[in-house]
Amino acid sequence: MTIGKIIDGKGFAAGLRARVGEGVAAFVEETGRKPGLAVVLVGEDPASAVYVRSKGKMTVEVGMESMEFRRPAGISAEELLELIDELNHDERVDGILVQLPLPAHIDERAVIAAIDPAKDVDGFHVTNAGLLATGQEALVPCTPLGCLMLLKDELGDLSGMEAVVIGRSNIVGKPMAQLLLAENCTVTIAHSRTRDIASVVHRADIVVAAVGRAEMVKGDWIRPGATVIDVGINRLADTEDGKGRLVGDVATAEALPHVRAITPVPGGVGPMTIAVLLRNTLVAAHARAGLVAPADL
Numbered sequence: 001m002t003i004g005k006i007i008d009g010k011g012f013a014a015g016l017r018a019r020v021g022e023g024v025a026a027f028v029e030e031t032g033r034k035p036g037l038a039v040v041l042v043g044e045d046p047a048s049a050v051y052v053r054s055k056g057k058m059t060v061e062v063g064m065e066s067m068e069f070r071r072p073a074g075i076s077a078e079e080l081l082e083l084i085d086e087l088n089h090d091e092r093v094d095g096i097l098v099q100l101p102l103p104a105h106i107d108e109r110a111v112i113a114a115i116d117p118a119k120d121v122d123g124f125h126v127t128n129a130g131l132l133a134t135g136q137e138a139l140v141p142c143t144p145l146g147c148l149m150l151l152k153d154e155l156g157d158l159s160g161m162e163a164v165v166i167g168r169s170n171i172v173g174k175p176m177a178q179l180l181l182a183e184n185c186t187v188t189i190a191h192s193r194t195r196d197i198a199s200v201v202h203r204a205d206i207v208v209a210a211v212g213r214a215e216m217v218k219g220d221w222i223r224p225g226a227t228v229i230d231v232g233i234n235r236l237a238d239t240e241d242g243k244g245r246l247v248g249d250v251a252t253a254e255a256l257p258h259v260r261a262i263t264p265v266p267g268g269v270g271p272m273t274i275a276v277l278l279r280n281t282l283v284a285a286h287a288r289a290g291l292v293a294p295a296d297l
Contacts, residue, residue: 005154005260005262006262009271013274014271016149016276017275017278019297021063024064030289035281036095038096040083040096041069041070042080042106043072048099058278059278071083084096084114088114094284095119095280096121097277098122113125113126118284120139121277121281122139123140123142133178139283140179142274143172143273144176146269147172147179147208149272150263158180158184162185162206163187163204164187164190165190166191166209166211167208167211168189172231173189173191173210197221198218202222207226209229209230209231209249210232212232217230217250217255219255219258226258227259227261227262228250228261229262233265233266233270247265250262
């Protein structure tokens, strides 16, 4: 029985961060300043705090300026929007990232809409979403762009391939479909209302699972030789130590005999998200300075 390849997202992300670091050094030499990433964290959500710390550490490692703005959970929407306005006008800041989720009393859409699209390194602003949808240059959400990089590294030209994206979120599913369309794939978006989802997935050369349900995609759903990108991160509380284990949206052990290649969880898509965030910040810095970003990003 042939076992599919495990895609090393961690290794690819390390290579991308190295290229970003080289690009940052060249940018500093040309402009006399470091690209700046401002991260806004509202409240004390432990997972968000860990993620923000990790972003800050890697931002500094590639030579960028890391700016953190921590605000209490009780901050008013007006105060948060004022902070974003200040960052929009701060010449040191090339990228603005507001860590989600926000407290319930704050409208996330209003906050995202307040970010200058040229500094929207998360790629969530409707302007960037519209540019992506119409095939124009845009800042693209980090996770789907990271998925596309892994796919192209593994498969080369994606033209003509049949791709199924499971999940229709604005953060992953929809932009992922747009990116695959731009690569000339035939794209289907499957979701909770899709009839006979297993047979839909079985058609695909490429499967991107981003639905947030632990091991939902079974091994026999996968067509032999397909490449699978598993975006899901779910914790199952079934270990003796009580800490649980992380699994994706795909039943990986079942899928391995079927796939050409698959991303693991953890260590697949996750490391790519922060690496692409750094890449987006460098691209935004170049655009704001009237420069062309390095081609290898």
